[in-house]
Amino acid sequence: MLCKKRTIIIQPVGIRCNLACKYCYHGKREISTKTVISEEVLQQIYRQSAEIAENVTFLWHGGEPLLAGIDFFERALDLQRSVRFIGRVRNTIQTNGTLIDEEWTKLFVRRQMGVSISIDGPKELHDINRVDFAGCGSFDRVIQAIRFLHSGGKTHIGSVVLVTKTNVAYPDEVYRALKNSGLSSCAFHFCSETNDGISHLIPTIEEGIRFFRRVFDLWMRDDDPSFRVRNFLNVLRVLYGGQPLDCASLYGSCHRFVGINNLGDVYFCHRLATRSEFRLGNILEKPLAQILSDAKPLYAEANNIPNECFSCEWFPACGGGCPYERLMAGGSFNTRHPECELKVNLFSYIKKYVGK
Amino acid sequence: MSKILKSVKETVEKEKLISASANVQSDCSSSCSDDAYCDDYSDSYSDDGDND
Numbered sequence: 001m002l003c004k005k006r007t008i009i010i011q012p013v014g015i016r017c018n019l020a021c022k023y024c025y026h027g028k029r030e031i032s033t034k035t036v037i038s039e040e041v042l043q044q045i046y047r048q049s050a051e052i053a054e055n056v057t058f059l060w061h062g063g064e065p066l067l068a069g070i071d072f073f074e075r076a077l078d079l080q081r082s083v084r085f086i087g088r089v090r091n092t093i094q095t096n097g098t099l100i101d102e103e104w105t106k107l108f109v110r111r112q113m114g115v116s117i118s119i120d121g122p123k124e125l126h127d128i129n130r131v132d133f134a135g136c137g138s139f140d141r142v143i144q145a146i147r148f149l150h151s152g153g154k155t156h157i158g159s160v161v162l163v164t165k166t167n168v169a170y171p172d173e174v175y176r177a178l179k180n181s182g183l184s185s186c187a188f189h190f191c192s193e194t195n196d197g198i199s200h201l202i203p204t205i206e207e208g209i210r211f212f213r214r215v216f217d218l219w220m221r222d223d224d225p226s227f228r229v230r231n232f233l234n235v236l237r238v239l240y241g242g243q244p245l246d247c248a249s250l251y252g253s254c255h256r257f258v259g260i261n262n263l264g265d266v267y268f269c270h271r272l273a274t275r276s277e278f279r280l281g282n283i284l285e286k287p288l289a290q291i292l293s294d295a296k297p298l299y300a301e302a303n304n305i306p307n308e309c310f311s312c313e314w315f316p317a318c319g320g321g322c323p324y325e326r327l328m329a330g331g332s333f334n335t336r337h338p339e340c341e342l343k344v345n346l347f348s349y350i351k352k353y354v355g356k
Numbered sequence: 357m358s359k360i361l362k363s364v365k366e367t368v369e370k371e372k373l374i375s376a377s378a379n380v381q382s383d384c385s386s387s388c389s390d391d392a393y394c395d396d397y398s399d400s401y402s403d404d405g406d407n408d
Contacts, residue, residue: 225363233364242368354361 005087006053007247007257008045009061009270012037012068012076014262019064019096019138022129023164023191023198026063026274036068037262041283042076045260046083048288054087059094061259061270066099070107077111090114094160096130098138100145105152115149116158117142119181121174125167129201146181159183163211164191168203171214185228187246188212192325192338208342213349220353235350238317251319255292255299266291268298271324304334314347 013036015026049056058080060073068076077091092114108115119142120126127137149157159178161167167174178186191202203211212231219229234244247253259270264283272278280298281291305320312318320326321337329338337343357365 220358220360223358223360225360236361236364237368240365240368242371 002051003053003256005055005057005256006049007057007059008049009059009257009259010037010042010045010065011061011063011259011261011270011273012065012072013063015063015273016067017063017096018067018098018132020131020133021096022131023162023201025271035262036072037076037264039075039079041260041262041264042079043083044264044283045288046080048283050083050085051287052289052292054085055089056085056087057090057092059092061094064096064099065093066095066104070103073107073111092116094118096138096142097145098132098141100148102148102152105148105154108149109153114156114158115154116160117145117183118160118162119178119183120162120164121167121170122177125170125173126177128166129162129164143181146183150182156184157182159186161186161188162191163188163203163208164201165203165207166201168207168211171211172218175215175218179222179227184226185230187230188215190339190342192329205339205342208339209345212342212346216346216350216353231346232350235317235347236354239351239354244317244319248322248325249317249319251305251315252299252303253319254302254323258288258292268295268302269324302333306334306336309336312344314344317347318343 017024017026049058080089080091091111093108094116095118097117097119107113118130119139120130123137123139123143126139126142130138130142132138146157161174161178190208191198215229216232219227219232230245234246234249237244244250247257254269257269259267259273260283261267261273265273266280266283266288267273268278268280278298280295283291286294302323303320305326309315309318309320318337318340321339321343323333325339326333326335326337329335
């Protein structure tokens with residue numbers, strides 16, 4: 001069961017968060033649950049990860065992982081050093097950025113942690129949905145965080161941007177905000193989930209096509225390779241004979257990503273961490289390798305995509321799309337990805353550009 | 357050719373060369389057999405700006 005590389009997505013505080021973003025895929029958070037992952041669970045995660053992959057990336061996710069605190073991360077990363085891995089170990093964090101200050105920056109730089117921040121564009125767009133529990137926007141705190149990171153010597157800062165009804169009509173503003181804030185890369189996610197109460201935030205496919213085409217044009221016009229837009233890089237890489245960069249576009253790659261929450265519960269995907277039917281087991285009760293082996297039928301089920309996907313010209317760049325998103329859209333994995341039409345349109349647009 | 361396209365093309369070509377010479381063995385499930393070729397993939401719901 002030894003793979004060359006696996007990503008272990010750890011939720012050190014579960015899905016607890018200090019923000020109450022209006023579209024959060026975790027829905028209502030367990031605010032009262034304040035359990036931080038124990039050293040016992042961490043030790044097992046490290047030891048058992050070393051047994052299933054040569055190279056391991058630990059992606060600290062949430063909720064908001066920084067709620068675990070600086071002291072926790074110092075101890076957690078020290079503990080990691082006590083385990084012998086075959087190959088490379090990386091640590092990276094996905095954060096809303098609001099808690100980052102000089103001390104956090106020092107930790108990220110000293111520990112060589114990758115940082116990715118969630119941001120939805122300029123303040124007037126970001127602050128509509130990315131709010132705290134008092135309803136206050138988080139943009140100013142995010143920009144302050146980026147400043148701390150820059151001044152502390154963190155040169156590579158990634159970002160995740162959710163494209164919603166709120167910002168879809170403003171591609172220029174969103175793109176410029178990302179570039180002007182000094183981020184070095186971004187990955188756009190199209191809001192297409194069906195959580196209760198967010199249907200009004202889901203853009204139409206036509207709006208999505210206009211947004212992505214415009215952002216691609218802006219990116220090409222800037223022609224700055226130091227600013228990476230992963231959605232477009234995925235397609236360009238395929239057009240030049242390579243593979244996409246992310247799990248959602250690589251068919252059959254779910255097994256390389258393991259989600260583990262603060263209690264040691266192992267999930268098929270961290271995005272499904274609130275759904276008990278996708279809990280594969282607990283790392284304190286069963287070896288991780290066994291948990292993953294037992295889950296092979298589920299992984300096979302997730303690979304069950306509509307037959308027409310396999311003959312699609314864009315299968316190498318799409319892979320059928322994220323199983324989680326297919327499941328949420330249609331109730332089963334064997335569902336055409338909700339952004340299929342958008343992707344085909346955008347990919348063809350990019351291909352045409354490259355062929356010029 | 358634009359700087360972005362040139363950069364992507366060169367990166368992919370370099371990866372192919374590394375992959376061809378790596379002779380990496382993988383003994384996990386068959387769907388994992390292309391691991392040597394895609395060492396830089398990452399989770400879709402994070403982007404640390406530093407993955408290649």
